[in-house]
Amino acid sequence: xxxxxxxxxxxxxxxxxxxxxxxxxxxxxxxxxxxxxxxxxxxxxxxxxxxxxxxxxxxxxxxxxxxxxxxxxxxxxxxxxxxxxxxxxxxxxxxxxxxxxxxxxxxxxxxxxxxxxxxxxxxxxxxxxxxxxxxxxxxxxxxxxxxxxxxxxxxxxxxxxxxxxxxxxxxxxxxxxxxxxxxxxxxxxxxxxxxxxxxxxxxxxxxxxxxxxxxxxxxxxxxxxxxxxxxxxxxxxxxxxxxxxxxxxxxxxxxxxxxxxxxxxxxxxxxxxxxxxxxxxx
Amino acid sequence: xxxxxxxxxxxxxxxxxxxxxxxxxxxxxxxxxxxxxxxxxxxxxxxxxxxxxxxxxxxxxxxxxxxxxxxxxxxxxxxxxxxxxxxxxxxxxxxxxxxxxxxxxxxxxxxxxxxxxxxxxxxxxxxxxxxxxxxxxxxxxxxxxxxxxxxxxxxxxxxxxxxxxxxxxxxxxxxxxxxxxxxxxxxxxxxxxxxxxxxxxxxxxxxxxxxxxxxxxxxxxxxxxxxxxxxxxxxxxxxxxxxxxxxxxxxxxxxxxxxxxxxxxxxxxxxxxxxxxxxxxx
DNA sequence: TAAAATATGAATTTTAATTTCATAAAGAAT
DNA sequence: ATTCTTTATGAAATTAAAATTCATATTTTA
Numbered sequence: 001x002x003x004x005x006x007x008x009x010x011x012x013x014x015x016x017x018x019x020x021x022x023x024x025x026x027x028x029x030x031x032x033x034x035x036x037x038x039x040x041x042x043x044x045x046x047x048x049x050x051x052x053x054x055x056x057x058x059x060x061x062x063x064x065x066x067x068x069x070x071x072x073x074x075x076x077x078x079x080x081x082x083x084x085x086x087x088x089x090x091x092x093x094x095x096x097x098x099x100x101x102x103x104x105x106x107x108x109x110x111x112x113x114x115x116x117x118x119x120x121x122x123x124x125x126x127x128x129x130x131x132x133x134x135x136x137x138x139x140x141x142x143x144x145x146x147x148x149x150x151x152x153x154x155x156x157x158x159x160x161x162x163x164x165x166x167x168x169x170x171x172x173x174x175x176x177x178x179x180x181x182x183x184x185x186x187x188x189x190x191x192x193x194x195x196x197x198x199x200x201x202x203x204x205x206x207x208x209x210x211x212x213x214x215x216x217x218x219x220x221x222x223x224x225x226x227x228x229x230x231x232x233x234x235x236x237x238x239x240x241x242x243x244x245x246x247x248x249x250x251x252x253x254x255x256x257x258x259x260x261x262x263x264x265x266x267x268x269x270x271x272x273x274x275x276x277x278x279x280x281x282x
Numbered sequence: 283x284x285x286x287x288x289x290x291x292x293x294x295x296x297x298x299x300x301x302x303x304x305x306x307x308x309x310x311x312x313x314x315x316x317x318x319x320x321x322x323x324x325x326x327x328x329x330x331x332x333x334x335x336x337x338x339x340x341x342x343x344x345x346x347x348x349x350x351x352x353x354x355x356x357x358x359x360x361x362x363x364x365x366x367x368x369x370x371x372x373x374x375x376x377x378x379x380x381x382x383x384x385x386x387x388x389x390x391x392x393x394x395x396x397x398x399x400x401x402x403x404x405x406x407x408x409x410x411x412x413x414x415x416x417x418x419x420x421x422x423x424x425x426x427x428x429x430x431x432x433x434x435x436x437x438x439x440x441x442x443x444x445x446x447x448x449x450x451x452x453x454x455x456x457x458x459x460x461x462x463x464x465x466x467x468x469x470x471x472x473x474x475x476x477x478x479x480x481x482x483x484x485x486x487x488x489x490x491x492x493x494x495x496x497x498x499x500x501x502x503x504x505x506x507x508x509x510x511x512x513x514x515x516x517x518x519x520x521x522x523x524x525x526x527x528x529x530x531x532x533x534x535x536x537x538x539x540x541x542x543x544x545x546x547x548x549x550x551x552x553x554x555x556x557x558x559x560x561x562x563x564x
Numbered sequence: 565t566a567a568a569a570t571a572t573g574a575a576t577t578t579t580a581a582t583t584t585c586a587t588a589a590a591g592a593a594t
Numbered sequence: 595a596t597t598c599t600t601t602a603t604g605a606a607a608t609t610a611a612a613a614t615t616c617a618t619a620t621t622t623t624a
Contacts, residue, residue, distance in 0.1 A: 016571060034351055035395065037611055048573040053613060064612060065580095069316055072351050076358040094407045094539040095400040101534045105527075106391050113384055118377040125376045144430040148526070151425065239437075241534045244430070245387075245527065252383045252523045257376040298602060319580055330604040335582060346581065347611095569622070576615070583608070592599070 004059075004074040005030060011059050018047040022055045026071070032099040034072040038064055040093075101241065104232075108242035111230040112249045115214055123225045125257045127207045128153075131181040135201065136162040137169055138185030138211075138247075139193050141239060145185050145211070145247035152255045156262065166193050173197060178205040186210075187229070187243045189217025198222060211250050213243075227254075286341075286356040287312060289513070293341050300329040304337045308353070316354040320346055342496045342513040344399040352396045383523065386514075390524035393512040394531050397496050405507045407539045409489045410435075413463040417483065418444040419451055420467030420493075420529075421475050423522065427467050427493070427529035434537040438544065439551060448475050455479060460487040468492075469511070469525045471499025480504060493532050495525075509536075 008023045015023055025045040026033050033041065038049045045052075056067040092100075128134060134153050138146040146162045153160035163169050176182065182201035186194045189212040198219060202208050210223030213231045220226060229246040290305045297305055307327040308315050315323060320331045327334075338349040374382075410416060416435050420428040428444045435442035445451050458464065464483035468476040471494040480501060484490050492505030495513045502508055511528040 018572065035348075038613085039611075042573095049612075050573060050614080051571085054572090066317070069350070069354050072354050073358045076355045092542060094403050094535065097538045097542060098398060098400075098403060098535040099395065101531055101538060102391055102394055105531055105534065106388050109384055109387050109391070109527075113381065116380060118375075118380075121376050121380060141433070143433065144426060144530075147429050148426040151423070241537070245391075245530065248426075248527065248530075249383055249387055252387065253376065253380040255523070256379045256383060260374060260379060300603065320582085321580070324604095331581075332583080332604060333602085336602090565624100567622100567624080569620100571620070572618085574615105574617085576613100578611100578613070580611070581609080583606105585606085586604095588601100588603080590599100590601075592597100594595100594597075 003078060004070050008059055015055070015058060018045075018051045019055045019058055021045045021047055022052060023059075030071060030075055031103050032096060034068045034075070035095070035099060036068075104242050105245045108230065108232045108245050109249050111232065112246050115228040115230040115246075116250065116253075117226070117228065120226050120228075121253065121257075124209050124227055124254060125261070127181050127209065127225060128254060129258055129261055130179075131158065131207075132179040133159045133161065133176065134181045134183065135169075135172060135176065135206070136160070136183045136185065137194060137197055139164070139166075139191055141244050142185040142187060142191075142194075142247060144244050145251055146183075148248060149183065149251045149254070152251065153258075156255070156258055166197070169197055170200075173200045173204060173206075176201055176204040176206040178207075180204075180206040181209060182206045183209045183211065184219055184223065185247055186212050186217075186219055187240060187247075189213065189215055189219035191219075195219060195222075211247055285359070286352050290341055297337070297340060300327075300333045301337045301340055303327045303329055304334060305341075312353060312357060316350045316357070318350075339496055342510075343396045344496065344510055348396045352393075386524050387527045390512065390514045390527050391531050393514070394528050397510040397512040398532065398535075399508070399510065402508050402510070403535065403539075406491050406509055406536060407543070409463050409491065409507060410536060411540055411543055412461075413440065413489075414461040415441045415443065415458065416463045416465065417451075417454060417458065417488075418442070418465045418467065419476060419479055421446070421448075421473055423526050424467040424469060424473075424476075424529060426526050427533055428465075430530060431465065431467075431533045431536070434533065435540075437555075438537070438540055448479070451479055452482075455482045455486060455488075458483055458486040458488040460489075462486075462488040463491060464488045465491045465493065466501055466505065467529055468494050468501055469522060469529075471495065471497055471501035473501075477501060477504075493529055 005027060008027060012020055012023050022041070022045045025041070029044070038052045042049045042052050053064055056062070056064050061067045061070055136146040136149045143164050150160050150162035161172055163172070182198065184194050184198045189210065195218055198208055199222065202222065207225065208223045209225045209227060210219050211227045211229060212219050214220070214228040227250050229243060229250060232240060232242040232246060287309060290309060294302055294305050304323070304327045307323070311326070320334045324331045324334050335346055338344070338346050343349045343352055418428040418431045425446050432442050432444035443454055445454070464480065466476050466480045471492070477500055480490055480492070481504065484504065489507065490505045491507045491509060492501050493509045493511060494501050496502070496508075496510040509532050511525060511532060514522060514524040514528060
């Protein structure tokens with residue numbers, strides 16, 4: 001059985017110029033097309049709406065609506081993925097961008113599976129499980145993951161700390177010991193603030209877990225445990241939206257793993273928190 | 283997240299009479315529905331067309347067209363790809379959990395496409411573009427998205443504010459005017475703190491954008507603009523990891539859209555920031 | 565080089581999706 | 595019990611999307 005996209009590909013050479021443009025656009029942006037109208041697609045492919053309809057018939061599908069359904073089915077069966085925003089262009093509407101964001105984020109999360117090492121993950125979970133304090137630190141885009149992690153581990157009953165403020169962190173770290181864990185979050189692994197705090201924490205004896213991309217970066221080299229995120233494409237102007245998704249995926253994994261381990265013991269506290277929340281109608 | 287059909291099945295008891303008839307028809311004839319128009323389906327289910335549209339929203343999908351696409355996808359997925367945490371079991375290793383996290387997060391992001399309404403998105407982008415100040419607020423798990431958004435829009439040159447502290451926010455809101463935008467983030471749409479600040483902001487004349495699930499929640503009703511996130515499964519003990527991913531996907535979309543709009547104008551500031559960062563070797 | 569065939573888009577028509585509004589029924593408040 | 599709200603619903607109107615028609619441009623063929 002040939003998929004719809006294969007069919008389009010094969011038909012490409014036999015289509016007229018305008019119809020071929022449609023085919024090419026569809027192949028290049030298949031994720032977005034099922035949500036498009038004929039008018040939108042006609043603009044994108046620089047053809048008329050009439051030609052869209054003709055295109056559908058050319059590839060053997062009776063109507064544009066059926067075409068979209070067939071394409072959706074095709075996509076569900078075999079997932080392709082766009083991985084960067086390089087294809088953004090001037091006339092993209094917010095809705096177009098939305099679909100690109102979905103794709104990029106999805107594929108970023110998917111590729112987490114490739115970069116994370118299972119042994120390192122096990123080490124990280126063990127370290128965090130027995131930790132007395134957990135300190136998270138990330139700057140810029142990576143602060144999101146730090147804030148998120150801090151919240152989650154507090155919920156689990158840990159003494160969990162983060163701050164966006166370097167100086168605040170400077171006053172936290174002297175109190176760390178071998179019993180504590182410092183989680184450094186930096187996509188590049190080169191961020192100076194993160195590195196300095198990492199080294200400081202390490203001098204105090206804390207176990208350092210790095211959430212960073214697999215590379216020869218100083219952070220990677222110096223950390224005790226490496227939770228690697230994939231090297232997702234990053235637009236030099238936009239910055240990386242997707243790397244934050246990968247960091248959060250790692251955080252989620254740590255959270256769930258710890259929950260799973262100590263879960264039964266914190267359930268009472270969870271119910272307490274929830275009950276009180278209900279009582280206060282918050 | 284459960285499949286669309288499961289979701290309908292679960293929702294059945296809570297739907298109104300007419301909507302339930304639709305749900306039952308859809309479950310009994312799911313193969314046929316993706317090819318039906320609202321008029322046809324309304325006849326089959328013995329309801330009005332308007333009720334069809336309302337049914338889609340009731341089960342958390344933004345439009346009839348999205349509903350049909352989602353249903354088609356659901357039908358195509360024969361394998362019940364485990365997408366929720368209900369299948370967690372005792373002997374899951376951290377690495378097993380990791381793969382489940384990937385699954386869940388991926389599918390959450392994917393289903394964003396079903397719930398977000400393109401017109402609302404356009405309205406939101408327009409509102410934010412012309413905003414003088416943007417205030418983000420979310421509590422608990424939703425604070426992550428607020429913090430992230432605040433950072434991103436500051437980068438774009440906006441006067442962008444957030445705080446985890448309700449009292450701090452209370453002192454921010456009196457200064458809002460019609461020129462400002464208040465973005466309320468709450469999965470359930472029922473969080474009291476968020477609602478109170480939302481109403482306060484609205485009284486001051488600010489445009490309220492809600493990032494929340496499509497539901498009959500107070501936040502949904504009261505907001506001026508709704509950016510709906512999908513109703514992702516949420517384990518009552520673990521809390522929802524995935525809903526944060528959907529909120530961030532919406533934030534990313536807003537950020538990219540605004541960047542796209544005013545992008546060229548902020549590039550110089552981006553370079554300045556980057557240059558200075560290099561100079562300071564941070 | 566003229567006639568026929570083909571390809572294309574603008575404009576129109578048809579159809580479908582969505583919204584609005586009026587009404588009826590059910591609940592809550594007095 | 596009765597008024598006021600809220601909720602549910604469909605009929606009608608509106609808006610948006612898909613499909614068709616038709617005029618024109620281009621290419622091919624005789």
